[in-house]
Amino acid sequence: MAGALARATASAALATRPTVATRQNRARATKAPTRVAASASLRAVGARATSMPSFMGLKKSAALPRFRSLRDSAPAASPRANAVVTAAIAPGRPPYAGGVVDNEQLLEESDACGVGFIASLKGDRTHKTVQDALTALGCMEHRGACSADDDSGDGAGIMTNVPWKLLEKYAAENGIEGFAEGSSGVGMVFLPQDTKQAAKSIEILNAAIEAEGLAVLGWRDVPVDASVVGRMAKDTEPVIKQVLVGGGGATDDELERKLFIARKTAEKTAAGEDAKMPGIAENFYVCTLSSRVIVYKGMLRSVVVRQFYEDLQNEDFVSQFCIYHRRFSTNTVPKWPLAQPMRFLGHNGEINTLQGNLNWMASKEADMTHPVWDGREDELRPICNPAASDSANLDRVAELLVKSGRAPAETMMLLVPEAYRNHPELDATYPEVTDFYDYFAGMQEAWDGPALLVFSDGKKLGCRLDRNGLRPARFWKTSDDYIYVASEVGVLGDVITRAADVVAKGRLGPGMMIVADLEKGTFMENTEIAKEVAASKPYKEWLEDVDVMAAAEPAGEPKLDATQLIQAQAAAGYAAEDVTMIIESMAADGSEPTWSMGDDTPMPVLSGRPHLLYDYFKQRFAQVTNPAIDPLREGLVMSLEMTIGAKGNLLNNDGAKDIPAVSIKSPVLFDEDVDALLAIKGLGAERVAATYAGDGSEGALAKGVDALCAAAEKAVRGGSQCVIISDKDGDKDTPAIPSLLAVGAVHHHLIAVGLRTRASLVVESASAFSTHHVACLVGYGASAVNPWLGLETCRQWRTSSKVEASIKRGKLPNMSVADVQRNFKAALNAGLKKILSKMGISLLTSYHGAQIFECYGVGPELIDKAFKGTVSRIGGLTMDDLAAETEMFASSNFPGEGEMLANVVARGMFQVKPGLEYHANNQEMSKLLHKAVNLGGKGDGDEDAYKLYQAHRNDRPVTSLRDMLEVVSDREPIDVNEVESVADICERFCTGGMSLGAISRECHEAIAIAMNRIGGKSNSGEGGEDTQRFVPIDDADDNGKSATFPHLNGLKNGDVASSAIKQVASGRFGVTTSFLMAADQVEIKVAQGAKPGEGGQLPGKKVSPYIASLRRSKAGVPLISPPPHHDIYSIEDLAQLIYDLHMVNPKAKVSVKLVGQAGIGTVASGVAKANADIIQISGGDGGTGASPLSSIKHAGGPMEMGLVEAHRTLVDNDLRDRVVLRADGGCRSGLDVIQCALMGADEYGFGTVAMIATGCVMARICHTNNCPVGVASQREELRARFPGAPGDLVNFFQFCAQEVRVELARMGYKSLDEIIGRNDLFAQVREQEGLSAPGQPAKTSNLDLSFLTTSSGQGNKSSDRRKMETHGDGRMLDDEILEDADVKKCIESEGTHVIKKEIVNIDRCAGARVAGAVAAKYGDEGFGGSLTLDFEGSAGQSFAAFTVGGMHVRLVGEANDYVCKSMSGGEVSIMPPPASTFNPEDCIIAGNTCLYGATGGKVYMNGRAGERFAVRNSLAEAVVEGTGDHCCEYMTGGCVVSLGRVGRNVGAGMTGGLGYFLDEDDTFASKVNGEIVTMQRVCTAAGEAQLKTLIEAHVEKTGSPKGKAVLADWDASLKKFWQLVPPSEMNTPEAADVVEEAVSASA
């Protein structure tokens, strides 16, 4: 094992170090290509790389690290790279001076990483601690990434004690006096390369230090080996020096604070110098200035940190602790200062709530004071800086709190609170902890998102995990009193050799913390720490003054008459469908309505009809860099609680006066709740009228908004802590200011005048009736919303004769008027949670004011007034344009003199209605297309009919942004015969991911066959495929019929019904090893167009027995795909999944599907760095499946913007040639293809139109299973009506390709290659500047589409990109195994063989490639031999993923996350080393998300596992000795036995399979999510036999002492087991004969 460690950390090993792994030695001896350790020496690799072939010709076995292969062909210092770096370091952005955050800045940087620490609790300061930390850091290389040169790390570093021994020796040798521990400090400083700027920086820092009464004792050049710095990092490499500071008598905390102020002063002075010396503010950076800690870091790879900083090799560099960090940034040109650790913490994860946190911190800082600063707080502001990363900003806030006297543990608790609601253990045992969290919930919104935070102030060292537990965090303690924490176990490679020394192993669960006191040598775990912190102040007493407002009883009668209602609705902008399809539906069902087929209406700013202001705002959503969370099954971490009132001093809070006076459970208020607020004494709630003079005069709305802001300010200055912005007084002459504009303007005005935290904003809004509307209002500052007209609409609906009649007929339940209002509110609440969850935010307080939206069609005047910082890239509406739309609504309630409205008008936003809003997919279009393709496989298509279809498409009203562009070629036309062929063009066509289940077998297979015929690619969607389809058809007769596929028409021999692209999505339905091996490409669907950030759902009626068999589920049981991929919570997780897929099938390219939104370029860069082969960009309007209406309409940006941004960012960062870009969906004709090509796409996806071409008639009832033509139904009789045949689609695509050829010829170009990325051939269609073009609405006159018409270059390389070989990862452990002659023989001849291997954590996905090789030959369960892989050590992530039948995988040691992911068969057993002294049942042996999406096999773990054990398991059986939260979540089959304690939320969303849980302390019932499952004792012989057999096998395979003990006293043990049974298993022999036992099971 020592050898294995050395191999893993060869790097870490100095060049002279002789020890290398046994396996590596062998490889070298035979000159065979060697699997490259993540930590392999950079120089050595670089030397090998120079003789490697370029990437295009790269052999997969080449010994290259993950990305180096791609860049070998790049010149050492290309002009492009230089240009990029220059742009990155000199962006021309002024230094941040505080105030509202520009969201554009936040979109440029996202990161995620690997992190850990080592510390001696005994207080030993040793050089070994530093060396071990560097070794561990070396084993984290795969969790980080590099710039486009594959050499410049995104960042790596360590934090230690100040190395006094080393520096005191230096001081003595250099005659520096007075430098000593206890009375001095040290600054680690990055200085600009420019000598003048460097000198100025030193001058600035010297002055700042001396101004605090401290002494600059000297400056030390930090010795570095610059030769290990990558090319791009070298361009920005700072000059690194240390400043030695004398304390001038100050010591301890006083000295720390003086050093802190000196640093802040220097930073501000440098920022002030930036105008004179551009760049100095960014390039002068103080890593640390402290008397306790120091940080050594840089834009380095893990493995070269030790080589770069020569100090770290010096034996005199000793430390008691060492935090280490490796960074993966999606930004391709990260900066040296953003490497971590920061000054206080190191962060693995992403802060999803950053925008809100920064805005609120800016609002709060004026009131943040503390006596320790002696009135100098202003010198510490601004606290945050949006140009820095999320980690850096969290660090800034945490550092300030700690320096102001808060304990580090308390600081982390209030900034990153755990999910303390519904926490039985806390409630019962530590209620004071709940009080602590409740108190601070009113003052400090959570910094929420996946986060493993390690931190230290030099005296305390700790680690905190986010409330969802979304990052891995393992810790272990040794008998010599050392404590270790790491993102992964095995980073020291000593699991076997030090087995006897380990006294405990654990993991951090959601919201947990550990802290070591470095002075006292103590170590505390979560509850102890929380209790100590919570007991320090009388929080319970302070909370007694808070008014916890319960929801009032809503009115029992309508308040308006019918005419008044319609007038009010019309004035507020309601359309008839808003009332009937949205409000009434929510009132009736308590949930949002669903719809299908995406949004095919014009964007609001392109529409000829007026829109509510909300419609111009799109919700942002999480993708890749941060995860969506699951509001359905993991809602226990979510909360809509809000507070109303003034917020106090975060630095020095003291009692109830510092927190808001009122607490509410939901931001949706009934009218009566507003009355209650007005009545609360001391709150001083005051209404201000949001109306304006609607006389049509220029600037009238702007004046009204200014008056509103002044009134709100006056109210706050007068002492009101609650300003109620009300539109109730609006009428025809004084229309309501749109609520969103009103609240945004007041919010920003109060920020500007420094009053924002003194009062909350509540909105009475007529126009707010949907979840999106309420989300917008809260997102721009409202603490609560009273949707008074929506509620009145509910009341009127309930009392209407229509509803009365329906209730009498039993068509509706008998609901009271109050009930329907509560339903409406419940629907709004649920929708709000969904909107939060898609951004990965758990708490509404963190969403509040966070402005997590982007605008399409809102001009700068409005943005500056009310939505400062919101991304709005194409301009649009002015204040007067908005007034015109508003007044159109306001005046519409009086259509003519003396006339009254009978009803509000319809606008046709959802359904196609004659004379109303245009829909791109419509019945006329489908008829034309059916004629063109000659629907039914009747031979060739009709060219003339296609021309009619083409004209219908190409002459449509402006619908999407590209309709505002025209192609203006720079060449003369050429003959079409000179243009590339139809066949060549067709190869670039793909169809969208439509699952078998959502659409019928007939349609799915017809599309696949058609795409295979033309050389394009169909996409399986999520749900698996029948293995029958993987074999070419050879029994087609002359009539096009086949006995194998009797349900299809128009078949030919040689047809293949297998989709070339196999989709892997969050549900993992049907993702077996053989499915993946049958793929040409594997698509990771991160987001989908119709509802980005959300999951899918297949209604139970669509889950036919056939569909259920493919998805390994139960017929008739609905299938929910939760929004998060449980193996992608960060960019490095995506990199891991891409790695896994490349491992199992090294031939299949991996694509990542994204949906357009601002910032997608940064995400795409991260995805390219994560080694994807293809990136797909969808628009937010696509999608065919069922989705909530509000999601279809209000989430996701236009495909054009996303595509152009992704292409441009990839080009700018030298990454474009790594990936193929695919525009996904939205194409309907050859013109779309040309437009997408000009915007940068190499390939083109067709979604809905592929369904239409095979028979869809656009009835839009896909989600009902009643599709009249069998396209989207699983009903036999309807499927029999399917009219299509593969030839129909072939005809369509050939017409399309021909259209492309004709257009290319017209443009004078011979191939798509030549025009890809040539945005400069676009011109915006407009009559003249400032005016819209004929046919376009007037409001388009201020649109500026230069974002789309500016060239990004990169022509003529597309074909090369498309021909690239599948990206490789170098040589792997599995490659060694597969080369073993006996293994080969075993697989070939189905023999028996056992192979033994050592394993360390860099050996990721071990066993997967072997599994793929077996599955390719025998399928998932067909292998008749027995191949045993026997491992010893610490397995890297995804151990034994994709294992198939006939494989036996054994691990002695420990494993990380994702063990047995997508396992399809076989057997896996894991046990601790025999020398271990701990009880296995008490210790962690495997990480999070084990068995994710497993479809078969058996697993035995002699130890505990982490969170989400067996999530999505569908057939595997497992025995484990305890798990974290969410065990068996979304399980659809199989069996799980736990012999130890489990966390919360067991069985959430579990629709199949059984669970057995040993409950020795009677706590299990409180952990179960009883929404679906029932718990019962084991009451049948079959159940007992199943349980006992599995435990016996567990003992046999692992020797489990716990298992033996259970079996030894079986009768008594059996009584302590609970059986978890979903309804679908109720009648099975294992679960039947239920003995009822009264248990309240809830989570």
Ligand code: SF4
């Ligand atoms: S015809 Fe079928 S597939 Fe097409 S929209 Fe209607 S229900 Fe959906």
